[in-house]
Amino acid sequence: MYKALLFDLDDTLLDFKAAEDFAFKQLMQESNVPYTQQLFVQYDEINQQLWRQLERQEITKQYLLDQRFTRFFAALGYDNLDGIAAERRFRQLLGEGAFLMPNAKETLTVLKHAGYQLYTASNGVYQTQIRRMQATQILDFFDGHFISETVGYEKPNVKFFEYILNELKITKQDVLMIGDGLNSDIKGALASDIDCVYYDYANRQQANDAQYTVTDLLDLPSVF
Template identity: 45%
Template structure:
């Protein structure tokens, strides 16, 4: 069975989609625009492209955080200070406490079964910790591996090597990585020889190479107990 659970945070435990939209709406309002879904889609297109480059080691984290809003608003001939806008966005994001449905009960069931749970997330350390604290679930984790502190993005085997080196009694056969990203979560785990569980948070995203696939997060509980590959 799996006794060590490495779990992604955004859209696996924390509802990042809800937090992002709410924070983005406030940024749009600050600039004096009327929110539209098209604005959000354009921003996400820019943001996702930058994060992919970061995960591949092509650009540093500061470029992602400090240029995404200036790049976005430039599309509409609006010029903002990218650093200041990012700081404001981060302030709003830090206040979020929205959870993926059933994620808290899943964590509590895992703890009842004696599992050790560690967050494994690409992101800003202070933001992730604040959101977990706001949601009242920070104490359900045994530790946190956030890329900003680790020094490597989750796709890199070095990220998982850091986890191995900093988890007591780490036995690879008893470890599973759980997340909603086929790239950073699932491929990252595969590159490091760790079993993986793809949580299909977005029904339009498929993953054919995970050890397991689930559509509701609470299904993870049975997987950790059975340790038997699903069809």
């Protein structure tokens, strides 16, 4: 039924939480800021607030990147630290800290051998995502990459999905979106009349309107 499968990256194929933890700890060490778990919680609250604003199209991606560590250091009283420089270093470290979600490579192998066209569909920073896919050896599974920084729109904006359809010259009925984000992936796909799979890796069993739900990536081939 489907010809092209669109994969979200962070927390779908790539374990972003593990990479983020690695990068944050390393950045704090390099910045001479004593690391605590509460410190990360404080950063994450600022970061998530900015990402929600971005999804609502209230700010730009560049504003988010410029502001998250600038606000974080200001909240801590570290006025001597450059938030924009810290952001650049953080993204470098994210690229170095590459980890896969359970069964990600095995699932991609099965789907590729089955003849599906595989594409990434991510809101991440392009070079960071490419480096992480290279490091985890999944880059070559894909026929192309649709990452918001180069697409020009963020999920869940329907223009993000329209861009993909136009580039692939394919109908909505031939495309399936797979991701863990109820807003960016699931609501975005549904608003674009594209079928979707909710990857509930934490088995939270949250209510959603996705056509399919899986808790293990290896279950993907059997549901469609």
